[in-house]
Every structure is written in structure tokens, then in C-alpha cells.
Amino acid sequence: MTVILLDPLRPDTIPTRAVPLLSGPLAVTEDIHPTTLWGLGITGASWAEHDDPGATLLSSDRAHRFVLARMARGEDVIGAAPVPGDALLESVALMDTLRRNGPWESTQTHASLRRYLLEECYELLDAIDDGDHDLLREELGDLLLQVLFHARIAADHPDHPFDIDDVARSFTAKVRGRTPGILSGAHADLDTQIREWEERKAAEKARGSVLDGVATTAPALALAQKVLERLDAAGFPMDRVDPDLTRVSVQPGGDSAEEIARQRVRRLMSQIRCAEQRAQAEGLTLADRDSWLSVFHEAGETGAQSTVTSAQVDGDHA
Secondary structure: OEEEEOEOOEOOOOOHHHHHHHHOOEEEOOOOOHHHHHHOOOOOOEEOOOOOOOOEEEEOOOOOHHHHHHHHOOOEEEEOOOOOOHHHHHHHHHHHHHHHHOOOHHHOOOOOOHHHHHHHHHHHHHHHHHOOHHHHHHHHHHHHHHHHHHHHHHHOOOOOOOOHHHHHHHHHHHHHHHOHHHHHOOOOOHHHHHHHHHHHHHHHHOOOOOOOOOOOOOOHHHHHHHHHHHHHHOOOOHHHOOHHHHOOOOOOOOOOHHHHHHHHHHHHHHHHHHHHHHHHHHOOOOOOHHHHHOOOOOOOOOHHHHOOOHHHHHHHHO
16 A cells, blocks of 8 residues: 655645545554644544554654554655755744743843854854865854744744744845846846846835945944945045055054954944035935035044934944
């Protein structure tokens, strides 16, 4: 006879080839929940107390003794075809169980997990640099844990909950919206793809500042590079950037090079925001060197008018 193996995570999904067999003699292993049978419209099945070779065996446990015995006899096994991402369902279920029952997991917050998220990102980068594929797989799993964990914590929010499916939908909607030419087969050109992505991203964000969306919590050098890239793309005169911002000087026993670099970037960001405010007041579009120079002033020339609080800068990436 035949073994029908259901996916334990999707027990109501029946392989097409197995459907006709459900109307014949059917034995069911104890791992199949009665609601699954009811959902499938199965009423004449019997629980398998012993291996009945004259009945089709329905199970979701590949390691069940009756399943193993039938496989050893060479009987036909019908199971759902694996789908990429199936293992993620088990990961989601595991994270849900830990969040509900784990004494440590149940008390964590987005803020308490910050250090672990940062550590996992650095460890993943190390694995990439080492070229160790086994370590890379392990570190990607650790980073996936952080994504699953944060999504599960978000599901508990009393006012604005979202879950891992919402996160996945966000990813899918964003990528589909920004790569229409590639997904439709209209083109396979790298430059066109990049242009489409940037154009659609700009339309989505509707940014009021060239600095909107810059993550100011990034390491200082990464922050500096991101800010300079944004300014260069916006036509800002790069020769007006403080040369010290593009250099790093490390002095043993001296001030923190990281903090010095960060403060220089913050100073530039403050100047840029002040320039944008002036341009907005004058109805001026900042798109080239001359327009920027008409409203941009270096530090020290604008006094209190050029002050932007750290809280304003830190909120830009939200």
C-alpha cells in the first residue's frame, strides 16, 4: 500500500496524487490531530494501533515506526514537495514558543536586544571576511534569530502590533515596487535597475532633506561616508566640506577618534539642515553648486541660527 506524509506545519495541504487514496481504507498515526481529519472531510479512518498493510497510512511523522516499517518494505511514499522557505515556518513557531514560555525571552524588548543585534552583524561580517561558509551559515542563522525575535516582540505591542508576516510583506512590497523592470522581464540592465530603484525610492520617501533616512547611530566613518555620498548626489560643492572630516587621526591616550569624527559629521549635518531651511524660506531648489553656495555657511558664520539639536539629528533616520 501507500504512505501519505503530511507536512506537520501545513497538515491541511494534501499532495494531489494522494487525494484519491483518502476515500479508501485509511489508518492514521497518533500525531495527526482530529481537527485535521475533520478539515479534510475524513470520517472513516481508524487510529493505527498496529501496522495494517491493507490500508493507506496517513502520518505527519516520517520517523514513526509504522512509516519506517513501510518504507523498509519499499512501499510508495507520497509527501508534499518541499518549498524553499519551509524551514522558516519551524523557526517562527520555535520563536513563538520561546517568547511565550522562555523566562529570558519573555522579558526582552527591542531596546534590550540592541547589543546582540549589533554583535551578530559584526560576527557575520567577520565570517564573510574569513570566507568560511559553515561559519557564514551559522552567523546568518544568528542574525535571523534577531529578525524573528524583534518581529515576535512587535506582535505583543498593545496598540500597533505587527508580526513576521508583516515584515515579510514589507520586504516583498518594497522590492517589487522598486524593481518592476527586472521582475516583468522588461530589461536586465544594471544601470537601468539602479536608476529605477533610486527613482522609486525617492518617490516613496518624499524626503524634505537630503539627510533624511541617514542612520546617525552608524559607526562614525560609515556615517561620514553616507552623508558625503548624499551631498555629492545632491550637487553640493564638496570642496566646502571640512577636510578634517575625510581624515582620521588616532593618538594614543588622546580623545576618541570615533567621537571626534562623529562630532564633525554632526556639525556638517547641522549646517546642511540650516541651509535647507534657508532655501525653503526663499523658495529655492538646491540642485547644484551655485544654489547650495547661496544658502550654505560654514560653522562659526551663522551663530545660534545654525544650531540643530542632537535630538533633531538623531531622529532623522526614524
